[in-house]
Amino acid sequence: MASIASPAIDNTIDIPGRRTPLVLGNQTYASVTHMVARISEEAQPAIWWIAFAIAFPLMLMFGGLIGYLILTGVGVWGNMSPVFWGWPIVNFVFWVGIGHAGTLISAILFLFRQNWRTSINRAAEAMTIFAVICAGTFPGIHVGRAWLAFWLTPYPSLNLWMWPQFRSPLLWDVFAVGTYASVSLIFWYMGMIPDLASFRDRSKNKWRRMVYGLLCLGWSGSSRHWMRYEKAYVILSALATPLVLSVHTVVSFDFAVSQLPGWHTTIFPPYFVAGAIFSGFAMVLTLLIPVRAIYNLKDLITPRHLDNMCKIILATGSMVGLAYTTEFFMAWYSQNPYEFFTFWNRAFGPYWWAYWIMFSCNVITPQLFWFRVFRTNTVIMWVVTIFVNIGMWFERFVICCTSLSRDFLPSSWGYFSPTWVDIGMLVGSFGLFTTLFLLFCRFLPIIAISEIKWTISQHAHSEHRYKHGHEHH
Amino acid sequence: MSDHAKPKKTPKPPKAHGWMAEYADDNQLLDAARKVKDSGYTRIDAFTPFAVHGIDEAIGIKPTALPWFTLCAGFAGLTVALTMEYWMNAVDYPYIISGKPYASWPAFIPVAFELTVLFSAFTTVFAMLGLNGLPRFSSPFFSNPKFDRTTDDRFFLWIGSSDKYFNSEKVQSLLTSTGALSVEEVREDDSPSDIPKPIIFAIIAGILVTLIPGAIVLNMRNAKSGESRLHVFFDMDFQPSRHTQTSTAMFADGRVQRPPVPGTVARGELGATDPYTLGYDPSQTVSTDSATAAAKLVSFQQDGEVAGDESKGAEASETPAVEPSETEPTDAEGVAAEEVTADPGAQPAADEAAPAAAAGVPNYAWLTELPVEANGELFELGRHKFEQHCALCHGYGGYGNGLVAQRAAELAQGYWLQPANLHDQAIEEQPVGRIYYTITHGKGKMGSYAASLTPEERWAVVAYVKALQRSQNAQPSDIPTRGDIAQ
Numbered sequence: 016m017a018s019i020a021s022p023a024i025d026n027t028i029d030i031p032g033r034r035t036p037l038v039l040g041n042q043t044y045a046s047v048t049h050m051v052a053r054i055s056e057e058a059q060p061a062i063w064w065i066a067f068a069i070a071f072p073l074m075l076m077f078g079g080l081i082g083y084l085i086l087t088g089v090g091v092w093g094n095m096s097p098v099f100w101g102w103p104i105v106n107f108v109f110w111v112g113i114g115h116a117g118t119l120i121s122a123i124l125f126l127f128r129q130n131w132r133t134s135i136n137r138a139a140e141a142m143t144i145f146a147v148i149c150a151g152t153f154p155g156i157h158v159g160r161a162w163l164a165f166w167l168t169p170y171p172s173l174n175l176w177m178w179p180q181f182r183s184p185l186l187w188d189v190f191a192v193g194t195y196a197s198v199s200l201i202f203w204y205m206g207m208i209p210d211l212a213s214f215r216d217r218s219k220n221k222w223r224r225m226v227y228g229l230l231c232l233g234w235s236g237s238s239r240h241w242m243r244y245e246k247a248y249v250i251l252s253a254l255a256t257p258l259v260l261s262v263h264t265v266v267s268f269d270f271a272v273s274q275l276p277g278w279h280t281t282i283f284p285p286y287f288v289a290g291a292i293f294s295g296f297a298m299v300l301t302l303l304i305p306v307r308a309i310y311n312l313k314d315l316i317t318p319r320h321l322d323n324m325c326k327i328i329l330a331t332g333s334m335v336g337l338a339y340t341t342e343f344f345m346a347w348y349s350q351n352p353y354e355f356f357t358f359w360n361r362a363f364g365p366y367w368w369a370y371w372i373m374f375s376c377n378v379i380t381p382q383l384f385w386f387r388v389f390r391t392n393t394v395i396m397w398v399v400t401i402f403v404n405i406g407m408w409f410e411r412f413v414i415c416c417t418s419l420s421r422d423f424l425p426s427s428w429g430y431f432s433p434t435w436v437d438i439g440m441l442v443g444s445f446g447l448f449t450t451l452f453l454l455f456c457r458f459l460p461i462i463a464i465s466e467i468k469w470t471i472s473q474h475a476h477s478e479h480r481y482k483h484g485h486e487h488h
Numbered sequence: 489m490s491d492h493a494k495p496k497k498t499p500k501p502p503k504a505h506g507w508m509a510e511y512a513d514d515n516q517l518l519d520a521a522r523k524v525k526d527s528g529y530t531r532i533d534a535f536t537p538f539a540v541h542g543i544d545e546a547i548g549i550k551p552t553a554l555p556w557f558t559l560c561a562g563f564a565g566l567t568v569a570l571t572m573e574y575w576m577n578a579v580d581y582p583y584i585i586s587g588k589p590y591a592s593w594p595a596f597i598p599v600a601f602e603l604t605v606l607f608s609a610f611t612t613v614f615a616m617l618g619l620n621g622l623p624r625f626s627s628p629f630f631s632n633p634k635f636d637r638t639t640d641d642r643f644f645l646w647i648g649s650s651d652k653y654f655n656s657e658k659v660q661s662l663l664t665s666t667g668a669l670s671v672e673e674v675r676e677d678d679s680p681s682d683i684p685k686p687i688i689f690a691i692i693a694g695i696l697v698t699l700i701p702g703a704i705v706l707n708m709r710n711a712k713s714g715e716s717r718l719h720v721f722f723d724m725d726f727q728p729s730r731h732t733q734t735s736t737a738m739f740a741d742g743r744v745q746r747p748p749v750p751g752t753v754a755r756g757e758l759g760a761t762d763p764y765t766l767g768y769d770p771s772q773t774v775s776t777d778s779a780t781a782a783a784k785l786v787s788f789q790q791d792g793e794v795a796g797d798e799s800k801g802a803e804a805s806e807t808p809a810v811e812p813s814e815t816e817p818t819d820a821e822g823v824a825a826e827e828v829t830a831d832p833g834a835q836p837a838a839d840e841a842a843p844a845a846a847a848g849v850p851n852y853a854w855l856t857e858l859p860v861e862a863n864g865e866l867f868e869l870g871r872h873k874f875e876q877h878c879a880l881c882h883g884y885g886g887y888g889n890g891l892v893a894q895r896a897a898e899l900a901q902g903y904w905l906q907p908a909n910l911h912d913q914a915i916e917e918q919p920v921g922r923i924y925y926t927i928t929h930g931k932g933k934m935g936s937y938a939a940s941l942t943p944e945e946r947w948a949v950v951a952y953v954k955a956l957q958r959s960q961n962a963q964p965s966d967i968p969t970r971g972d973i974a975q
Binding site for chain 2: 183
């Protein structure tokens with residue numbers, strides 16, 4: 016793409032008195048449209064096909080394992096007394112946590128006027144939807160008789176003659192995750208409508224034009240439409256902000272409302288939410304670092320975006336570390352022998368390895384991001400995000416399995432061992448997630464085109480005012 | 489859709505929809521919009537690739553009522569959630585969970601919050617689309633290829649022909665004077681707005697096809713059928729196990745009910761082959777039918793097969809499981825015979841004269857020695873249990889003159905059988921196993937004490953009875969000499 020030769024700007028450094036550009040390379044409105052739309056118009060690069068060839072069979076394997084589970088029974092998992100919440104719930108909480116970054120970026124950063132969100136919000140929202148799909152699968156099949164999972168909904172049943180129990184955190188979870196999934200989906204879709212119209216208007220092919228025309232609902236770009244659209248976006252952001260905080264809070268209630276040492280604690284809601292944002296941002300970076308390299312989007316997803324995300328990972332990772340140490344403090348301060356034993360057992364009991372994987376990945380590795388050199392090196396950044404992903408999975412494993420495996424009665428202690436189905440389902444859920452993300456890259460606008468154009472316009476205005484102001488002095 | 493235009497329609501030029509001007513920049517658009525608005529036009533709109541800030545005042549767009557929709561939906565969601573939770577958990581299906589009240593309002597908050605957000609969010613999006621008139625797949629602007637760039641890098645300003653000051657030439661010149669890249673007339677889209685018939689047919693056909701499964705289900709629900717129900721997944725009450733008294737091809741004998749697996753011990757029959765619990769040695773008892781059966785039982789329970797018959801398998805192994813119960817040694821006839829031969833009121837020597845077999849007591853290989861160590865502890869236990877269970881009838885001394893017997897004699901009822909005098913010669917001569925058997929199974933009016941006394945306690949009682957007999961029939965020579973004591 017021909018662009019006017021521009022000096023290499025390092026936009027991770029703030030220029031006093033001037034607005035730091037969020038888009039590099041002297042982009043125009045047309046060049047932004049082209050840069051994003053070409054991804055779905057041109058043939059996909061070889062690496063896309065390689066990734067798809069790996070992810071798609073894994074997704075099929077996931078489906079096959081679910082079929083095997085349904086036909087055989089939950090005994091194919093390693094869930095065994097006393098650890099009845101094994102990997103399926105670990106995976107559920109892991110994926111739901113990852114699904115927090117998208118709506119956080121779209122909603123909370125929008126309300127805080129963080130304009131750098133515009134380059135990453137679309138992909139992050141898509142990631143949210145796909146992560147929630149993976150997450151929702153696990154409790155759905157964990158109910159045992161998965162074909163009766165619809166009993167969770169309050170519907171007038173001819174067979175049961177009874178209603179769900181609204182005092183149970185598990186039912187709150189159904190509503191929280193269900194609301195979050197559907198609201199995130201509609202928020203994501205609404206955000207895509209103007210960009211789908213861009214895709215429609217660039218289409219050379221009649222069928223492509225028709226499909227994108229249907230998807231964008233006939234968007235014309237009328238100012239009246241934009242006005243209501245913007246209003247709806249603000250309202251949705253205001254609604255989604257408490258929603259995103261409520262979801263992992265309710266997920267943490269699944270644990271915190273029980274009586275089990277290690278679960279029964281008031282620190283869980285903020286601790287879970289911080290962990291969710293932490294893991295979600297890590298996953299966004301894990302996905303976007305390759306995406307910006309493969310699709311050559313380095314001018315739109317700039318070092319400044321990555322730098323900002325690293326800072327959020329550092330902040331939330333430290334919050335998670337604070338939560339870990341607070342738990343230990345409370346275990347000692349409460350003088351409750353069961354509570355104290357649980358935490359001692361987590362760190363030095365049979366699952367010590369899981370605890371220290373969790374601690375080192377989540378608390379120690381993000382500390383690298385105190386240094387600018389690590390926040391600007393994409394390779395190191397990517398490796399750190401992988402560690403964070405691993406660490407956050409282990410956090411859920413530690414919470415779920417260590418507390419259950421050793422509770423009040425030493426006679427009923429046990430040790431959880433996963434089966435090959437457990438491992439296959441975790442790997443398969445990554446296959447499902449990756450397949451959906453690859454299809455998203457292939458068919459949908461992966462960057463919010465219209466919002467980027469708005470930031471370009473804003474930047475032009477601020478530069479204009481800056482120059483104008485100088486002339487007056 | 490224009491392919492489906494009817495040929496008979498006269499090619500009349502479409503009605504004018506207004507004029508649109510094209511700009512390359514949002515600043516130019518804003519300047520032009522202000523100018524147009526200042527000229528008095530009200531039917532104006534702008535079309536932009538992104539939400540241009542300031543355009544609302546520039547063309548005079550009124551604020552939207554959208555937030556009110558959200559607010560109403562939020563209240564509706566909250567009300568629906570709280571009503572639903574209260575009605576379902578406190579009215580229609582009340583039950584106590586964790587000691588909480590039926591209407592646990594704090595516990596209802598999470599779902600109420602989620603439904604508030606759910607209702608508001610969906611209403612916001614759909615109200616936005618509805619107020620915008622979307623989806624709308626045709627527009628007068630879409631017929632102009634230039635307009636495609638409105639979602640790319642061009643900004644359009646439109647003055648509608650329905651404006652009360654609308655004059656085609658004046659509007660054109662006004663727009664041209666704003667520095668537009670191009671100024672073009674917009675004509676109404678005259679392509680037919682009807683949905684093409686093939687699409688309508690396809691939609692109707694699709695709806696009909698989706699109705700078929702529901703129709704089948706409805707028909708099945710109302711029709712009667714002899715066929716069993718189709719179960720994709722079995723419910724828990726629906727199990728593939730066979731009913732009793734039916735046959736199966738799974739086993740050689742075709743029977744659904746299976747014999748106990750070899751080595752099975754029935755409840756309460758633990759040690760059924762052990763002389764310690766029987767009082768006799770079943771392996772040496774082969775002289776009677778019942779004894780043969782007992783031997784078979786021993787063989788079956790130890791080896792899983794009938795002795796000498798290894799080929800028949802499962803079917804044959806049924807046989808011994810039935811026979812032992814028939815040959816229960818305390819069979820009713822025997823007891824009856826004993827009662828008849830006993831002479832009421834007379835000294836209880838009736839059965840002493842009759843042979844043991846005739847009295848219904850089988851001729852077993854009785855144990856003649858205590859199978860337990862006879863020590864002071866055992867005798868003390870035996871005394872305790874004897875006085876607890878036996879002395880009421882047999883008397884503390886064993887003469888058959890316990891309190892019950894004395895009272896019965898006072899009442900002088902004819903049917904009372906005098907309890908046995910344990911010092912009768914016949915009883916004294918009985919081997920210990922025989923006495924044990926009597927305690928275990930009862931005799932005559934005396935019931936079984938198997939439920940009250942463990943085998944160990946029974947043997948203790950036997951030892952005590954033997955000691956009692958010996959004490960009541962002692963000879964001077966039984967008295968130990970000083971030398972014996974010294975030893």
